[in-house]
Amino acid sequence: MANIYDVAKIARVSTATVSLAMRDSARLNEATRLRVQAVAAKMHYKPSRIAASLAQRKTNIIGVILPSSLNPVYIETHAWIERTAGACGYDTQVYFIEEDPRRERRFLEKIYEQQVDGLIFIPAYPDINRDCYLHLAEARVPLVIRDHLAWLPEVDSVSVDMEQGGYAAVRHLLDLGHTRIAFVQNPFGLGHGLGRRKGYQRALAERGVAEDESLVHLCGIHLDDGYKATKALLALRDRPTAIFFQCDLLAMGSFAAVREAGLKIPGDISIVGFDDISFAACLETPLTSVAQPKRELAETLLATLMRRLEHPSAPPRHLMIAPELVIRRSSGVCPKRAGARGRKD
């Protein structure tokens, strides 16, 4: 592969000129620029980004750390990040934690080897890897984290208001007459679950419905876990008439379980998810879900990171984005009230 010296020699100019020509610099006489570009093209010369990165101390890459590749919500968010970053001249390098705390740790350490100009970080194991998180902040890596961590006050954050989302979801179910509303949650994953649960509790309390511990189910984060959680909840003596899942992925897992139990959605049981992944709208029974505004989230994360890159010592900024309930077929009137109210399924 030809390098900048080869081109310089053939074009009878200095490497500086070649460098400028390749970047369309206006500092160069147009004739020379075109001539050099022509030579470069003829030689199939492409500047090495590695060398450029070294010289500039800038890779034009931003790292994106995502908890899992199995949950489409992260992929969909990333798609927006990628697009927005592209518009700012950055490429994106994704790291999937894939539910392995050691992988998260490894990635966080890898950051120091300086591949990336900045980092967008959706944390997966803040408790287990707290030391790494703190170290990252201390090292002043340009960083935006999704969700505000109280012990990282200096790190820019953009959060989705999980409590509000949880509240909206449960409020919706209460409005439909449900009172036995289960909540399925993954105990890891930041306090996401925590925020949503608070919303769940607040909504219940507001209507004077006592929280029943047996209706709060902890589980993993795979489709399969949603399936199992549902099985368990449906086996309860006094089973719930509605289930609110921490995420759509878990909610999707519930459908097969409900069907196997010979029940109908939403006739016998209502299902509400969180995230509004693209599949939610196209299921056999379209899923009611609290939508994370993925595009807005992505754009805000990126804007915050860009600001940080430009103003490294600006005061930290903590933003919050409101989610929005999208009502579809999977949630309906509580069967106990169905006679009185009408809508049946």
Add this chain to the structure above:
Amino acid sequence: MANIYDVAKIARVSTATVSLAMRDSARLNEATRLRVQAVAAKMHYKPSRIAASLAQRKTNIIGVILPSSLNPVYIETHAWIERTAGACGYDTQVYFIEEDPRRERRFLEKIYEQQVDGLIFIPAYPDINRDCYLHLAEARVPLVIRDHLAWLPEVDSVSVDMEQGGYAAVRHLLDLGHTRIAFVQNPFGLGHGLGRRKGYQRALAERGVAEDESLVHLCGIHLDDGYKATKALLALRDRPTAIFFQCDLLAMGSFAAVREAGLKIPGDISIVGFDDISFAACLETPLTSVAQPKRELAETLLATLMRRLEHPSAPPRHLMIAPELVIRRSSGVCPKRAGARGRKD
């Protein structure tokens, strides 16, 4: 950030020694190695991978070009590639074409800027970007392509036998008594569609069922396209009793359409997909699908690439992997024969 000189100075050794120490070289006295490592750790020194890449002319990154981030089959395949690559000491850099031929072109050109040691390439627009593909081959970028292209005989390839898969799917439907079997296909995306269609045709021909052009539906590759395709097929005068979709994503889109038409799966219509994405098994009506063996595919792609990296001038290798039909609830006996046969839904 401390660099190798700083460490060398503090540890009172040369940069060469630091370099060796950081890589646990046995050429170094153990005492010095440990001492240098201790100094490095104290200074929070991490070698710059950029500089190392430049010096070694090797990034330890392999690029993975995928057609879309919206179809889980690619994400799931990538997860295996990532894992396998990690075991070989490589990181992975993903590029999503996102159904934009210009993006494919841009990525293929970017490769020459030498970020990656090798490339795993699932092509999206071989017809539109044929010149780029050819140029890539000509430039001898270490490369494995998924699916053999006749006009790229020199490029290693690993294919899934799409024709065999299509045949198995349609054969299964024929066995269930269906004769009006539709095929929904995306006209782009390599000859994937083509291979599957051949299988479709072969199976029909074998049983003496004439191919009905009106049952072959062309569409895009989104969930939504599956929905629309189904709507269109169900509106036909003599509507099909089974639909074979080019991929599970499209098949998933069909469920809502079927339901809206007031029909039952598989009682009124059978659905078969392709890819066996993780969602297929957990849907309200679990989906019959031709499974791409994603792990095997990933491992074979990677093994082929590694071989190419080690033996740059070995003769090209073209491998083929057999898919496997996974039968679930979405396919059942043809309603026209249901009375005679039994199984009802």
Add this chain to the structure above:
DNA sequence: TCGTAAAATTAAAACGTTCTAAATATTCTC
């Protein structure tokens, strides 16, 4: 104690860019 072999360390030249400051060309003003 010396010579030699083996082990450990290092000097210095890559790797392929960018960038700063300086040098050289060109244009303009009067």
Add this chain to the structure above:
DNA sequence: GAGAATATTTAGAACGTTTTAATTTTACGA
């Protein structure tokens, strides 16, 4: 046509590693 102002080009030093070949140190046998 001289001098100033401006436009264009360039020398050479970064950037932070790795690597080769050479040098220095240590170990060992006689």
